[in-house]
Amino acid sequence: MTQVSRRNVLAGAGLALAAGLTPARIASADVGAYDVVVVGAGAAGMTAALTAAKRGLKVVVIEKASVFGGSLARSGAAVWIPNNQVLLAAGVPDTPQKAAQYLAAVVGNGSSPERQQAFLVNGPKMISFVTANSPLRFRFMPGYSDYYPELPGGMPNGRSIEPDVFDGTALGAELANLNPPYLPVPAGMVVFGADYKWLNLAAVNVKGAAVAAECLARGTAAALAGQKPLTMGQSLAGALRVGLAQAGVPVLLNTPLQDLLVENGRVAGVLTPQGPIRATRGVIVGSGGFEHNAAMRAQYQRAPIGTEWTVGTRTNTGDGIQAGQRAGAALALMDDAWWGPAIPLPDGPYFCLAERTLPGGLIINQAGQRFVNEAAPYSDVVHVMYDKNPTAPCIPSWMVVDQSYRNKYLFRDTLPALPLPDAWFASGAAVKAATVEGLAIAIGVPPSTLRATVNRFNGFAFTGRDLDFHRGDSAYDHYYTDPAVFPSSSLAALWLPPFYAFRIVPGDLGTKGGIVTDARARALRSDGTVIPGLYAAGNASAAVMGHSYAGAGSTIGPAMTFGHIAANDI
The missing domain is CATH 1.10.287 (Helix Hairpins)
Structure with missing residues (x-):
């Protein structure tokens, strides 16, 4: 056993002891042979490993990073699973029929009906399973609307749940190995x-x-x-990790996947720097997307693109996807990501949620014109940026607000009315001017056009109707807004100087393309045949959401569900 492997096993032993497990049970954790090898200690991987272990299989999780949790631990950890026990206990009037109708309307032919049905049937079972087999608990997020609530089966009050608070002391020394959050509480x-x-x-x-x-x-x-x-992604990742310890599952950190071990056409394990690890029953790839692989992004995605605008965890470089491809797996949705408008701040990209939808702000292209409903689902906003960029440059765009907006609302972690960091202005991520025309000159757009755009937007704010892009027409548009603003909580005039502009680029939470799988999470070749022994879930697989995004948690919900499906199939 290598020194790194010994460290990981000892760390697992310490956590197991804290969780009440016996040293003898942990002592068997070693690079060698297992029933199931899971690649990646994120949402998909840890759920899959917990499921397989509780079904009586000998399981190991290998994790490339020096920490566990992946992008899950960095996230807000909303989970979109229709008709689950948490929703029903909260009185949410969901039904399997409504959920199926809505998902079909949102996704269309972006994924197969069989995979959509597998997600809807197994998602609630997964939630029941993880809450029964780990300290993980959930709570409803009332009012966080489905992203397209006006579609058949859509729910304006939402279907999203999130982890309840979790006491990190239960992790013992392993708490130090939890991937930090994207933004600290x-x-x-x-x-x-x-x-x-x-x-x-x-x-x-x-x-x-x-x-x-x-x-x-x-x-x-x-x-x-x-x-x-711990709350949000920290809670979800931490509670799953304790569940793994209680189930006797070792998590080997600093153990990257180098390749899949294929014998006689079957995936029989993985190759790591510490040596081969055999999987007698199957390998589940839950290693995340390829958002930090510049070559893959340039190969598969639209320009301009790179690795500097994503908030996905840095070790997500597509290793599992590439290994699956070498083993014969087909790939799909590689051009897409879980997009969202982001501000390229000096300390890293900031993924905008509330800031772009609160009343008193608008987004313009490089001609000084609005081009999108700023409050639309964040993935849609970036799709529009790319679609319109060739004819009316939108990358970068600019979000424009006034001092009235700044006096009222939190902006990232800057309190209302307080000055924004000087570094934002020095880097060009933010610009300030005493007049709309001065702001236009500073960001390089025609002053008269920007003035006309602001005047027209102010007129919509006065009437409460956005005649150009219908901002505020959907219930979703009103989630991150100000209920005190009338006649529409989504619209307010820009009038109080100084005025601010924030550079907007196509950020993402991670990529959504990867290994093509069937309804049982089995990896498929391009001819539709199954690769024996190989499964994929999470952002290492082509998303069941296709090119769309049903609601908050449409990344984590399916990732956990298909990890659960894969382990049960094995």
Whole structure:
């Protein structure tokens, strides 16, 4: 056994002891032979490993990074699984028929009806399974609308759930190996994903102020109890990791996949720097996408593209996808990603959610004109950026707001009315000017055009109807908005100087193309035949959502579900 392998096994032993497991059970964890090898310790991989272990199989998880959790741990960890026990307990009037109707309307032929049905049938079972076999618990996110609630079966009050608070002390020393969050929760607070809608409004909304106080009270209570409260992706990844420890599953960090071991046409294990690891029953690839592989992005995706705008975890370089391709797997959806408008800040891209949908802001192209409904689902906004870029350059675009907007709303982690960091302006990610015309000159767009664009937008704000791009027509458009603004919570005029512009580029949460799989998560060749012993789930596989995005958590929900399906099939 290599030194790295010994370290990983010892770390697993320490966590197992903390979870009440015996040293003898952990001592068997070694590079060697297992029933199932899982590649990647993210949402898909850890769910798959937990399922296989609880079904009585000997399982190992290999993880390329020095930390576990992948992009899951960095995320807000919303989970989109229709008709699950958490929703039904919360009184959400979902049904299998509504869910199937909606998913078919959203995805169309972007994935097979069989895979869509497999997701809808097995998703609720997966939620029940992980809550029964780990400390993981969930809560409903009321009001977080499906992304297309007006489609048949869509739900304006939403279907998204998120992890409940999890005490990180349960991880013991392994807490140090949890991948850090994309944005840390403010010190001393316990914040859920559903809270951010209101925290953005804390300076201007009574409920927003109450939610902020509640977040602080939760943090104080946890501190007094000696807890290390984790929420969102930290909670989900941490709780799954404890579930693996309790099930005796070793997670070998610093153990990248070099290739798949193929014997007589069957995938029989994996090759790692520590040596081969055999899988007598199957290999499940849950290694994430290829967002940090510049060559793959240039090969498969539209220009301009690169690796500097993604917020996916840095070790996601497509290793599992490429290994699957070498083993004969077909690939699909490689041109797409879980897109979203991002601001390229000096310390990394900032994925815009509330900032672009709060009233009092608009997005313009390089001609100074609006070109999209700014409050549309974030993936759609970037699709439009790419579609229109060849004829009316939209990459980069600019988000324009005024001082009234800045006085009211949180912007990333800058409180209302406080100055934005100087580094943002120095880098060109943000620009400020005393007039609309001055701002136009500073960002290189025609002043008269930008003035006309702002005037027309202000007129829509006065009437409450966006006649150009229908912002506010969908229930989804009103989630990250200000209910105190009338006649539409999604629209407000820009009038108070100074004015600000923020550079907008096509960011993403990760890529969504990868190995083609069937309804049982088995990898397929281009002729539709199955590659024996090879399974894929999460962003290493072609997304069941196709080119669309049903609701918040459409990455994590299917990733966990198809990891669960793969392990059950094995």
